[in-house]
Amino acid sequence: QEVCAKEIEVDELDLQTVQAPLAMQGRLLLIDDDDLLRSYLVKQLELAGYRIDDASDVETAKAKLRESAYDVILLDLMMYPQSGYELFDFLKEDPTLKWIPLVVLSGRDDLDDKVRCLRLGADDYVTKPFEYEELEARIFSLLKRSKQFEQMAFRDALTGVYNRRYFDHHLQMVLQWVQQDDKPISLAFLDIDRFKSINDTYGHQVGDMVLQGLGHLLQQNLRTTDLLARYGGEELVILFQDTTAEQAAIVMHRILEKVRVQPLVRAEGQGTCITFSAGVAQWQPGLTEKRWIAMADDAMYRAKQAGRDRVVV
Numbered sequence: 001q002e003v004c005a006k007e008i009e010v011d012e013l014d015l016q017t018v019q020a021p022l023a024m025q026g027r028l029l030l031i032d033d034d035d036l037l038r039s040y041l042v043k044q045l046e047l048a049g050y051r052i053d054d055a056s057d058v059e060t061a062k063a064k065l066r067e068s069a070y071d072v073i074l075l076d077l078m079m080y081p082q083s084g085y086e087l088f089d090f091l092k093e094d095p096t097l098k099w100i101p102l103v104v105l106s107g108r109d110d111l112d113d114k115v116r117c118l119r120l121g122a123d124d125y126v127t128k129p130f131e132y133e134e135l136e137a138r139i140f141s142l143l144k145r146s147k148q149f150e151q152m153a154f155r156d157a158l159t160g161v162y163n164r165r166y167f168d169h170h171l172q173m174v175l176q177w178v179q180q181d182d183k184p185i186s187l188a189f190l191d192i193d194r195f196k197s198i199n200d201t202y203g204h205q206v207g208d209m210v211l212q213g214l215g216h217l218l219q220q221n222l223r224t225t226d227l228l229a230r231y232g233g234e235e236l237v238i239l240f241q242d243t244t245a246e247q248a249a250i251v252m253h254r255i256l257e258k259v260r261v262q263p264l265v266r267a268e269g270q271g272t273c274i275t276f277s278a279g280v281a282q283w284q285p286g287l288t289e290k291r292w293i294a295m296a297d298d299a300m301y302r303a304k305q306a307g308r309d310r311v312v313v
């Protein structure tokens with residue numbers, strides 16, 4: 001049965017992506033040991049629409065940076081026991097963190113500090129005391145740039161989810177952190193079942209919409225600490241922080257139950273549902289990146305072999 005592309009209506013409920021104002025898309029991390037300044041800035045920036053986390057020392061900041069994705073970092077220099085400078089190396093060594101715009105908030109209006117910070121990778125240097133309006137405007141401007149950069153370098157153009165490049169970088173870093181941490185961490189590989197027949201039946205444009213719809217649905221059903229990326233054509237991968245394989249499988253299964261009945265695309269008033277096969281693998285001490293991916297991929301292959309439309313651990 002042939003369906004003309006013009007007759008395809010994207011399910012509005014599923015695909016309507018309301019573009020939030022820029023501030024609302026911005027997630028900030030504020031690192032400062034001054035409690036008063038911190039609570040003031042958190043309050044002001046939240047009112048302006050930003051999502052903001054804060055930390056009063058470098059170690060706490062590192063932990064937060066490992067857990068969540070931030071768009072702009074605000075960093076105080078004079079802190080105890082570690083100065084703000086201690087964070088520069090940590091950021092520089094990470095292929096994804098090093099791109100996050102960094103604003104230094106410093107009490108020192110000192111030429112040496114300014115030059116040193118900018119050379120080390122800071123994007124801006126603001127001297128305390130500052131006017132809130134000016135700081136906010138600087139954050140806004142950096143955010144605009146970083147959103148554009150992220151879109152081009154780290155996002156998949158079709159679905160908007162992270163791309164393979166970002167995923168590979170991120171996984172590399174996660175494996176360095178995971179050695180020091182005893183929280184479980186799991187990987188899920190997902191491959192759409194018989195996707196070729198969707199393309200053959202409805203055309204590539206509908207196939208593309210199905211991919212977009214699936215990306216959107218996954219994003220809505222995952223936590224912000226879970227990382228979703230497009231690994232290949234119709235293969236997606238999810239990295240679950242602080243999650244065992246069994247817990248990840250439950251999440252994947254819940255999503256599978258949704259896509260079975262919830263049309264991602266409507267063609268001629270008729271909804272097209274899909275199924276997928278997924279494989280889950282939990283990281284174990286000694287596992288390399290490659291082996292870990294292979295384990296999740298093997299589990300996914302077993303799901304296909306067993307008849308598709310299922311999740312295998």
Ligand code: GH3
Binds near residue numbers: 208
């Ligand atoms: P299986 O259940 O075994 O996974 O069957 P399948 O048809 O999904 O698998 P196969 O690997 O044979 O085909 C994958 C198809 O996905 C072929 C390719 O045309 C399609 N595909 C890959 N990327 C895209 C894309 O970006 N858009 C569209 N529309 N199709 C894509």
Ligand code: MG
Binds near residue numbers: 032034076077
């Ligand atoms: Mg200080």
Ligand code: MG
Binds near residue numbers: 191233234235
């Ligand atoms: Mg495939």
Ligand code: MG
Binds near residue numbers: 191
């Ligand atoms: Mg497939």
